[in-house]
Amino acid sequence: xxxxxxxxxxxxxxxxxxxxxxxxxxxxxxxxxxxxxxxxxxxxxxxxxxxxxxxxxxxxxxxxxxxxxxxxxxxxxxxxxxxxxxxxxxxxxxxxxxxxxxxxxxxxxxxxxxxxxxxxxxxxxxxxxxxxxxxxxxxxxxxxxxxxxxxxxxxxxxxxxxxxxxxxxxxxxxxxxxxxxxxxxxxxxxxxxxxxxxxxxxxxxxxxxxxxxxxxxxxxxxxxxxxxxxxxxxxxxxxxxxxxxxxxxxxxxxxxxxxxxxxxxxxxxxxxxxxxxxxxxxxxxxxxxxxxxxxxxxxxxxxxxxxxxxxxxxxxxxxxxxxxxxxxxxxxxxxxxxxxxxxxxxxxxxxxxxxxxxxxxxxxxxxxxxxxxxxxxxxxxxxxxxxxxxxxxxxxxxxxxxxxxxxxxxxxxxxxxxxxxxxxxxxxxxxxxxxxxxxxxxxxxxxxxxxxxxxxxxxxxxxxxxxxxxxxxxxxxxxxxxxxxxxxxxx
Numbered sequence: 230x231x232x233x234x235x236x237x238x239x240x241x242x243x244x245x246x247x248x249x250x251x252x253x254x255x256x257x258x259x260x261x262x263x264x265x266x267x268x269x270x271x272x273x274x275x276x277x278x279x280x281x282x283x284x285x286x287x288x289x290x291x292x293x294x295x296x297x298x299x300x301x302x303x304x305x306x307x308x309x310x311x312x313x314x315x316x317x318x319x320x321x322x323x324x325x326x327x328x329x330x331x332x333x334x335x336x337x338x339x340x341x342x343x344x345x346x347x348x349x350x351x352x353x354x355x356x357x358x359x360x361x362x363x364x365x366x367x368x369x370x371x372x373x374x375x376x377x378x379x380x381x382x383x384x385x386x387x388x389x390x391x392x393x394x395x396x397x398x399x400x401x402x403x404x405x406x407x408x409x410x411x412x413x414x415x416x417x418x419x420x421x422x423x424x425x426x427x428x429x430x431x432x433x434x435x436x437x438x439x440x441x442x443x444x445x446x447x448x449x450x451x452x453x454x455x456x457x458x459x460x461x462x463x464x465x466x467x468x469x470x471x472x473x474x475x476x477x478x479x480x481x482x483x484x485x486x487x488x489x490x491x492x493x494x495x496x497x498x499x500x501x502x503x504x505x506x507x508x509x510x511x512x513x514x515x516x517x518x519x520x521x522x523x524x525x526x527x528x529x530x531x532x533x534x535x536x537x538x539x540x541x542x543x544x545x546x547x548x549x550x551x552x553x554x555x556x557x558x559x560x561x562x563x564x565x566x567x568x569x570x571x572x573x574x575x576x577x578x579x580x581x582x583x584x585x586x587x588x589x590x591x592x593x594x595x596x597x598x599x600x601x602x603x604x605x606x607x608x609x610x611x612x613x614x615x616x617x618x619x620x621x622x623x624x625x626x627x628x629x630x631x632x633x634x635x636x637x638x639x640x641x642x643x644x645x646x647x648x649x650x651x652x653x654x655x656x657x658x659x660x661x662x663x664x665x666x667x668x669x670x671x672x673x674x675x676x677x678x679x680x681x682x683x684x685x686x687x688x689x690x691x692x693x694x695x696x697x698x699x700x701x702x703x704x705x706x707x708x709x710x711x712x713x714x715x716x717x718x719x720x
Contacts, residue, residue, distance in 0.1 A: 230367055234360045235330060238351045239319045242332035245279050246317070246349040250334045255286060258294075259336070259344045265302050268294040282329055282352040286336070288345040289313060301325060312346035321353065328353045418481075418501030424494055426450050426464055438501050439476055457668075459483065463499050473504065475685050477693065480504045567597050572640070573605035577613045581638065584621045588636060591629040595621070598639030598650070608647040608712050615690050616698075616710050619683035620651040627655025627706065637705075642714060646696065649710045657704040666700065 249255060249272065258267035268286050272295035276284040286294045291310045293302050307325050311318040312333035319332045331350030338344040393401060412419055418435030422428055426449050431441055445453050454460040459474035461467035462483045472483045482502040488495055541550035564585055572578040581595070588595040621636060628634030631654050639650040658666060665671045667688045691698045691710055698710040 230363055231360055234356055234363070235321075238330045238356050238359075239332060241279075242281070242330060242349045242351060243317065243319050243334070245275065245281055245284070246332045246334040246347050249275055249284060249286070249347045249349065250336045255347075256336060256338065256344075259288065259338065264288070265294040269296075269299070269302060271295075273297070276349075279349075280351075281349050282355060283324075283326055283348070283350055285348045286345060287348070289343065294345075297326070306348070308348075310346055312348075313343055315343055322350075324350070326352060330356055418503075420463065420499045420501065421488075421496060422450060422463070422499075423496040428453070429496065435501055438479060438481060438503055465497060473682065475682055475689060477689055480682060480686070564595075564597065571597065571602045574603055574607065574610060574613060575605070576610040577603065577617060577640075580614060580618060581621075584618075584625070588625050588628075591625060593625050593628045593634040593636055595625070595636050595638065598637050600641065601639045603640045603642055603647065607642045607714055609694075612690050612694060612712055613649075616649060616687050616712065617651075619687050620649070620708050620710065623683060624651050624653035624655065624706075624708070628653040631655060645714060647712045647714050649712070650707060652705045652707045654704075655706055657706045658700055658702040660702045663700060663702050667698075 252271065252275075254271055255268055258264045258271075261267060272284040272286055275281075276297065283297050285296050285306065287306050287310060288294065291305045291313075293304055293306060296302050308322050310333070312335045315335050317332065317334045321328065321330050323329075324331070329350035329352045331348055333346055333348045335343045336345040336347055396404070412430070412432040415432070416434060418438045419430065419432045420428065420435045420439070421430035428445050428448055428450060431439075431445055435441065436443070436445065439454065441453055450463050451460060454463060457474070458467065458472070459476055459481070462472050462474060462485055465485060465487070468485075470484055474481050474483050480503075482504050483499060485497055485499040487497045538550045541547070565582065568578050568581050572581065581597075585595040617638070621638065624636040628636050633654070635654050637650075637652040639652075641648045662671075666684050668685065687710060688698050691712060694712055696710065696712040698708070700709075701707045
């Protein structure tokens with residue numbers, strides 16, 4: 230306001246000074262013998278009419294021809310006569326009457342030359358009085374603005390308190406820190422999405438299990454998760470609780486819970502548990518139980534044969550007893566010897582022996598193909614267990630329903646790949662299902678929960694390692710998996 234008032238008085242001074250400098254009577258008075266006698270009355274009349282503090286007219290030598298104080302007429306001006314250079318001046322200076330806002334304008338003669346100047350000003354005290362008159366209005370505006378600001382601040386503070394549940398900033402910061410510590414410290418994966426399916430939160434475990442990048446937050450689930458049962462569960466297209474799904478070569482247990490705040494849906498939270506090791510342990514436990522059951526069956530069968538041998542000996546039929554013992558031992562020992570001779574990987578050899586016992590208990594013959602051969606450390610043992618275990622299990626399940634069922638296992642290696650073939654005497658795969666059998670969750674077994682994962686895992690492992698897997702629908706059914714060898718992978 231002070232600056233605006235100063236500028237206003239500067240412009241008033243300049244306008245009055247320009248008007249005085251253009252007054253013909255004043256210009257003509259410069260050519261008379263006594264210019265002051267004619268100029269003083271005109272200058273004073275203009276000063277009183279305009280309300281200016283002074284109107285001073287001076288010649289080129291700075292000698293005054295007019296002044297509010299007549300005693301100063303004929304004396305040199307007290308300030309620098311800047312306007313005599315031909316350019317007007319506006320500013321605040323200290324004069325004989327005090328500090329004032331003034332303007333100086335040159336006076337041009339009939340020939341266009343500068344013959345003098347006119348200085349018009351308003352004392353600073355008068356300018357400050359004008360400003361003081363504006364202060365009540367200014368104060369009223371400030372009070373109104375302050376009142377509105379206080380009211381707005383109170384409303385905003387109340388609104389923020391409601392949104393933050395009455396928590397102080399320090400408490401909110403502590404809660405955020407605790408939330409981050411909990412989310413990134415738990416062993417379960419946590420994935421939160423909004424109502425549009427965009428990821429709003431993913432802790433470290435969720436990113437590890439789902440192989441997500443650090444830029445996943447803000448992206449839609451269907452943009453970062455491949456199509457399949459896992460994506461259906463995470464997007465809510467498939468409601469499920471404790472749903473078993475495959476992510477890469479991992480088996481996950483997924484739960485998704487919609488979240489509502491004050492009755493409004495805001496999204497959903499999904500929890501992910503890694504069940505890969507548990508599935509492996511369950512398969513190992515199932516194999517051990519099957520093996521124990523097979524051993525009990527064989528023990529029972531052994532007692533029957535032992536009683537038979539005892540009876541033959543008591544009857545004096547020694548040759549028949551020896552022949553029965555030889556035939557019984559030869560069948561199992563032959564398979565053990567062939568596996569020991571041709572399968573150099575101890576993990577795979579142990580797996581095949583266990584599967585042979587399981588197959589025998591279910592009335593299925595597990596045999597090793599004549600050209601089967603694998604050296605030690607030719608392929609990753611974990612991959613072999615996953616691929617061979619699932620393929621052989623499926624083959625035993627298929628062959629156990631047919632009389633004289635059999636499963637044939639073949640393996641061959643080259644400098645680049647390890648090829649695994651599993652054939653069985655089962656009913657075969659329908660041509661319509663040759664593509665579907667690799668889909669996670671697909672199974673032809675009825676009434677059995679959490680099936681349809683084995684072949685999906687086999688395909689994931691093969692593709693992750695840069696290999697492949699295929700199946701033939703014709704009988705006998707044959708599954709072929711190709712895995713890169715360890716040597717090729719190193720190169």
